[in-house]
Amino acid sequence: MTTDSRERVLARIRTALGDVPATDEPPLRRGYLPAHVTEDRPTLLAVLAENLAEYRAHVNHATPQQLPEVIGRLLREHDTRSLAVPADLPPGWLSAVGGVRMLTDGPALTAERLDGIDSALTGCALAVAETGTIVLDAGPGQGRRILTLVPDHHICVVRADQVVASLPRALPLLDPTRPQTWISGPSATSDIELDRVEGVHGPRRLDVVLVGEAPR
Template identity: 60%
Template sequence: MSSRDVVLARVRRALSEGPRGGGPGGAGPGEPPLVRDYRRVHGVRTAAETVDLLAENLADYRALVHRSDAAGLPALIGRLLAERGARRVVVPRGLEPGWLAEVGAEVVEDRAEQTARELDAVDSAVTGCALAIAETGTLVLDGGPDQGRRRITLVPDHHVCVVRAPGQVVGSVPEALPRLVPGRPLTWISGPSATSDIELDRVEGVHGPRTLEVVLVEAAGGEGAGGG
């Protein structure tokens, strides 16, 4: 039996029998247990170094990275939207109102009845996030109150995402998973939407925002707020 046969057999068994059909670690009768003692932490970094790594990898994926403290966040968001010429901005219902204190554009609240056509007429979206993963330069959204529905971060051409650092920043994917709820609508974002499928030419904005701007908000003393 080849490795491929073994893998497919385990998939078939898992689908047909469910959790009760497997042994320890998901192995079947007569098979050795599957050891999943993956390394969760890769190297030793301080919280500040982890945030710096996140910023570096976000930029490597062509996201635009900004840093701010809580007091300067409203002015920064207002400036980023103004520089884009945004006239209409969609935001989740649970976004902190103070973040929008210096936004000159029309603020459109996320609503379930909004159509894709209506969102296509919006210039930008401003959201928070659930987590950010430093090693992969990835933002994770889970539909929380300050993130809204997935479509508001996919249809508008410009997304401003606020990350509270270091509270919402983890080093690795294994560190992130226990902090996420699998039943929530998770969206993993690594840079602006892009594809190289056609003649290997990179085209941005194909199935999501063409421009992703990430604001790392660090509280005084480096103790960023947690939560999502």
């Protein structure tokens, strides 16, 4: 039945397009800008931090040396007792964390179990300054999609060299075959009187740690 439908829909499309000449079209003119900000590293980091903060993400700065301490502090502030991490989290990130139960991502870490876990800690694939977006693609240091979805608190570490200016800069760097989650601030809704409120189903607190050599 559905094979038949496939042929019929395609035939209907071809009939509907009877007026369209079958000539090749010239390449699409993309007159829009490749970026809306200057693309030096300090500007990119500042714009990303500003946009993340505007959408109520908590932005923290750290040098690579300070990173473990900042992660430890964020977990203490959130009163985290249990933490989910990807199996390939860079060594050293957890060196200043104490008294927290660690759970490593894997098939045994089901949604039910994650539902009882306080926080998740991951890296990311890249971040987009202009839109205040962090992209996760289940690549190195990120784990499965579920890891950053079910716990109510997500700490995401962004290296300065992972920040790009804009979507036209980001898309060529992303692999479409990987499952992607683009995150711009914590979960939110505008469904009540079209007014934005933070916090529905995804993590209600998003801590971003920007890691660079010269933090402010």
